[in-house]
Amino acid sequence: MAVHIVAAGENLWKISTKYGVATQTIVALNGLPSSNALTPGLALYLPDHLPPLHAYRIKAGDHIWKIAKQFNSHPADILAANPGLNPTQLLIGQIINVPSPMKSDLTTLGFLVPSSVAANLATLNSIAGQLTYLAVVAYSFTKEGYAFNMVEDSAIVAKSNQLKVVPLMMIRNLVGTDFSAELAGRVLENPTYRANLVASIVNLTKQRGFGGVSIDFEFIPPARRNDFILFLTALKRSLGQLILHVNVHAKTADIPTNRIIGAYDYAGIGNVVDLIAVMTMDYGYPGGPPDPIAPIPWLEQVIQYSLTQINPRKLQIALALYGYDKVVGTNQTRALSVNAAQNQAIAVGEPIEFDATAKAPWYRYWPGGKEHIVWFEDIRSYIEKYNLMGIYRLAGTTFWQISLPAPQNWAYLRKNFNVVRRMV
Incomplete structure (x- = not known):
């Protein structure tokens, strides 16, 4: 698939004609409000x-023919995909695009509230399918450690099993709608x-038809770092072949003393669980200054650190299907889907930068004379990630989370990857 950046004065008919793609296909694929x-x-x-194009980093001993063979590609196609590339002067660490009929395997997880x-x-x-x-x-869970269901979910679990998407019971240390450090600390310490x-997690998992558990304990007191590992170890032992997935804050x-990330021993957690997802979102956070959701330099630093602690085949990074609309000079923040963020720019007639x-899109607008800056994700930033x-x-x-519309993301995933299917 191609990415086209709209220029001033362009209309959808002109773009449709250029690429030979029906206007309604473009509208649907990009979640546009209309063809105008x-x-x-x-x-x-x-x-x-x-x-599909595969991003590949040159290693010692690489040459074009070797890379082409690895990806079932052809040297001429690789050179065409990388204008200016000198095949006799490949640099170690250089990133090139490799066109290939092969699709990479990807293990994905969607959160649904x-x-x-x-x-x-x-x-x-x-x-x-994605x-x-x-x-x-x-x-x-309660302050005595008994897990409970906050919302009825039986129809969702049944449909997920029917569609052969493995449902996981996601449990969080919530009191009301807020994460509670006190709740996590009290239960993990005892x-x-x-x-x-x-015991209660395992019982609910089996009773309600889940294929495993996804843990999202946030703001765990740093003093409970080892207790969290003990909890995960016991939980995995009791789950057996069922999946144990854990979400951790990015760092x-x-x-170890930090109140947000201190309790997460990446290496210890990674040794116990089946999958560990680093929450590579909210670099630009609600209430903070306008910043990207997940800028690429930061994201790559998080990945590089994570890989010193975690097996890459267990490691997932998070993609945000949302953006933040922030009022400049205040702590006012409104979350909106990436599709809504894109369409808001269209509605207010502001160009997207x-x-x-x-490697992220943004724009500004001035409703009621107040400056707003919106950072979000689009097909370009998703491709980078x-x-x-x-x-x-x-x-x-x-x-x-998957209830937030992000049609570009799903189209790219469908075209370029083989999403792993797993039976429990």
């Missing part, structure tokens, strides 16, 4: 008949409460 709605800088994803059952099932039906796992975000939590170094360092997964040979990715 464009803005300069908008990135459009367009279907073509070319093979149950809401409207009909809408949730429709979403699941539409993207089931998911290995579905984490149903519906569980917490061996009896820890045992209660393990570029280990700071693309930050060359962060998928490229890093390939370069570092990661297990895959997670998506927060």
Whole structure:
């Protein structure tokens, strides 16, 4: 598929004619509000008949013929995909594009917060082919360590199993709608409460038809770092062949006393669990200054640190299906889907910029005289992130969350990857 950046004065008919793609196909593939709605800088994803492009980092001993053979490609095709590349002067560490009919395997997980059952099932039906796992975000636990269901989810679990997407019971340390450091600390510190939590999670997992568990404990007190490992070890032992997936905050170094990341011993967790997802989102966080959701330099630093601690075949990074609309000079933040962020730029008639360092789109607008800056993701930033997964040979990715429309992401995933299917 091709990416076209809309120029000032262009219309969809002109773009449709240039690429030989029906306007309604472009509208649907990019989630546009209508065939008349464009803005300069908008990135459009367009279907073509070319093979997937793989990002590849040159290693010692590489040459064009060797790389072509590895990817079932041809040297001439590689050179065509990399204008200016000198095949006799490949540099170690250089990243090139390799066209190949082969699709890379990717293990994916979509988070779903149950809401409207009909809408949730429709979403699941539409993207089931792009998911290995579905984490149903519906569980917490008491101060004595007993897991419980916060929202009815039986229809979602049944549909997920029917579609052969492995459902995972996602449990969080929530009190009301907020993560509770006190709850996590109290239960993890106490061996009896820890045992209660393990037993009740396993019982609910089996009773409700899940294929495993996804843990999302946030703001764990750093003093409970080892207790968290003990909990995960006991939980994995009790789950047996069922999946244990754990989400951890992103970091570029280990700071054991930090209140946000200190409790996450990447190496210890990675040794115990089946998959570990680093939450590579919210570099630009709610209430903070306008910043990218996940700038590429930061993301790559997180990956590089993570790989010093975690087997790459267990490691997932997170992709955001949302953006943030921030009022400059305040802590006011509004979250919106990437599709809504794109279409808001169209609605207000503001051009979309693309930050060359962060590799991320953004724009500004002034409703009521107040300056807003919106950072989000689009096909360009998603491609950059998928490229890093390939370069570092990661297990895959997670998506927060799948009820947020992101048609470009799903189209790219469908075209370029073989999503792993797993039976439990």
